[in-house]
Amino acid sequence: MSQTLPLSVIVSIRDSRATLGEVLVAIRASDLPGDSYEIIVVDDASSDGSVAIAARNADTVVKLSGRGSGPAYARNRGVELARGEVVAFVDDDVLVRPDTLSRMLGVLAQRSDIDAISASRDQNSGASNFISQYWNCLLRFGEQRYAGRCAQFAPGCGAVRRRAFLSAGMYDEWRFATACLEDVELGERLLGGGRGALLSDELKVTHLKRWNLGLVCQEVWGRGRLLARSLGYSRMRALAPSEVIFTLSRALTPAIALLGTLMLAAAFVPPPRPRAEAGLILLVLLLTNLPVNHFYARARGFGFAVVSAPIHILVQTVAAAALCTGWILRYVFGDVSPDATTQAYSEVGLEVWPPVPRRPR
Amino acid sequence: MSSAGVDAILFQEPTSPPSLTADDAFGRSFVRQHERIGATSVTPEAVKGPRRTPRRSLIVVLPENHVVSPDVVSSRLAAEGDNELVDVILACAGQPHGLGALQRRVRDLQVLLAPAGTSKEDLREFAMSQAPGDIVTLLSGIPATG
Numbered sequence: 001m002s003q004t005l006p007l008s009v010i011v012s013i014r015d016s017r018a019t020l021g022e023v024l025v026a027i028r029a030s031d032l033p034g035d036s037y038e039i040i041v042v043d044d045a046s047s048d049g050s051v052a053i054a055a056r057n058a059d060t061v062v063k064l065s066g067r068g069s070g071p072a073y074a075r076n077r078g079v080e081l082a083r084g085e086v087v088a089f090v091d092d093d094v095l096v097r098p099d100t101l102s103r104m105l106g107v108l109a110q111r112s113d114i115d116a117i118s119a120s121r122d123q124n125s126g127a128s129n130f131i132s133q134y135w136n137c138l139l140r141f142g143e144q145r146y147a148g149r150c151a152q153f154a155p156g157c158g159a160v161r162r163r164a165f166l167s168a169g170m171y172d173e174w175r176f177a178t179a180c181l182e183d184v185e186l187g188e189r190l191l192g193g194g195r196g197a198l199l200s201d202e203l204k205v206t207h208l209k210r211w212n213l214g215l216v217c218q219e220v221w222g223r224g225r226l227l228a229r230s231l232g233y234s235r236m237r238a239l240a241p242s243e244v245i246f247t248l249s250r251a252l253t254p255a256i257a258l259l260g261t262l263m264l265a266a267a268f269v270p271p272p273r274p275r276a277e278a279g280l281i282l283l284v285l286l287l288t289n290l291p292v293n294h295f296y297a298r299a300r301g302f303g304f305a306v307v308s309a310p311i312h313i314l315v316q317t318v319a320a321a322a323l324c325t326g327w328i329l330r331y332v333f334g335d336v337s338p339d340a341t342t343q344a345y346s347e348v349g350l351e352v353w354p355p356v357p358r359r360p361r
Numbered sequence: 362m363s364s365a366g367v368d369a370i371l372f373q374e375p376t377s378p379p380s381l382t383a384d385d386a387f388g389r390s391f392v393r394q395h396e397r398i399g400a401t402s403v404t405p406e407a408v409k410g411p412r413r414t415p416r417r418s419l420i421v422v423l424p425e426n427h428v429v430s431p432d433v434v435s436s437r438l439a440a441e442g443d444n445e446l447v448d449v450i451l452a453c454a455g456q457p458h459g460l461g462a463l464q465r466r467v468r469d470l471q472v473l474l475a476p477a478g479t480s481k482e483d484l485r486e487f488a489m490s491q492a493p494g495d496i497v498t499l500l501s502g503i504p505a506t507g
């Protein structure tokens with residue numbers, strides 16, 4: 001390993017041609033001295049020529065072949081090459097501000113009680129279409145509500161001390177083969193090791209991804225299923241409160257659970273007034289979503305909040321179904337694991353490039 | 362550019378690179394020179410199939426009027442590990458400076474020549490398309506003084 005640097009910025013990419021150029025230019029425009037950091041781009045088997053775009057601004061490009069192993073795997077390969085004492089992970093659709101990385105380094109230098117810091121999304125995040133605005137507003141609601149010390153790490157842009165990252169066991173590339181919850185799980189391990197992870201409300205980045213209803217439902221389905229199957233929802237809900245699909249406060253949860261039980265029991269009795277019952281359910285849902293709807297109204301206006309309300313109920317329905325599916329899968333099949341071939345390669349200890357995903361310690 | 366013209370350029374002395382016309386298509390206007398001093402370099406075809414370790418490439422980018430110290434390249438090669446197994450590609454725009462010194466220090470040097478005025482980013486992008494490595498390090502030269 002050659003001389004160390006203060007910072008290594010790792011960008012994992014997969015078919016990111018549309019946004020990658022802008023993302024790397026934004027990192028290069030950081031107010032850090034040019035010789036104090038390096039940019040490592042790890043290409044997770046792209047087929048759209050993203051590597052060529054990466055070459056225009058990166059210091060090192062890692063080309064992974066095969067079918068793609070996910071950002072957790074790709075970022076781990078980047079860290080193995082990193083020379084920085086701090087490693088920052090920036091998503092391939094996230095624009096950092098000129099001072100984002102330097103301020104992250106500054107906070108880590110000042111505060112020895114934390115080992116990781118993440119930036120939150122700014123209000124300009126997302127494409128201009130309604131669903132993108134809805135989704136980014138929802139995530140921003142969670143970040144602002146629960147900013148401070150929490151388990152969530154790097155939802156788009158985060159930095160961690162390399163030493164702490166390695167001693168925490170790096171990203172779990174064994175179970176998290178898709179871009180889903182790997183940051184939350186890493187944050188949980190960082191906290192579990194007695195290390196602090198800070199979600200800063202002052203550091204902002206812009207997310208560029210364009211969402212549509214299908215993508216949002218797909219994301220919520222994936223998160224909900226994995227949350228229940230791999231992490232255990234109730235445990236993660238306590239550790240990572242910025243999970244915002246269900247915006248219930250803790251005090252309300254028992255009341256809602258009781259109400260849900262009564263409603264379930266009532267489902268077996270012929271309803272005298274079906275409309276009244278449906279209306280009651282809707283009212284309960286709207287009441288429980290009041291905090292997020294209030295946030296929408298303040299951020300985007302009353303009209304936006306009104307249109308968002310039914311979409312949020314749809315998203316919650318998908319999330320509830322995903323959680324139930326995840327629970328069933330967990331108890332029937334167990335935790336997520338790679339395919340049989342990968343497991344066999346890992347068992348044998350086959351040494352190949354790209355390496356076989358590693359089992360968590 | 363005619364194919365005869367390209368052949369003629371490939372046989373020129375490496376220290377006196379050709380002057381290419383700016384109206385050539387960008388991709389076609391690059392000229393590749395393989396300088397083999399000693400052992401034959403490994404071709405991409407020779408390493409197809411599973412490998413135990415990643416193949417590494419080092420791209421040195423020299424826009425017009427930029428130079429790179431052979432010492433810097435040597436130290437980067439040393440940082441890459443076993444420098445015998447690193448493919449080194451020099452991508453330069455216009456007349457490269459100090460090519461001979463670099464060739465003496467680097468065992469197998471692949472040279473890509475682009476028309477003068479080609480931007481650093483375009484040089485990097487094209488050199489990347491030629492780099493066979495799984496891990497590719499890019500090193501930029503510094504402006505020449507005087």
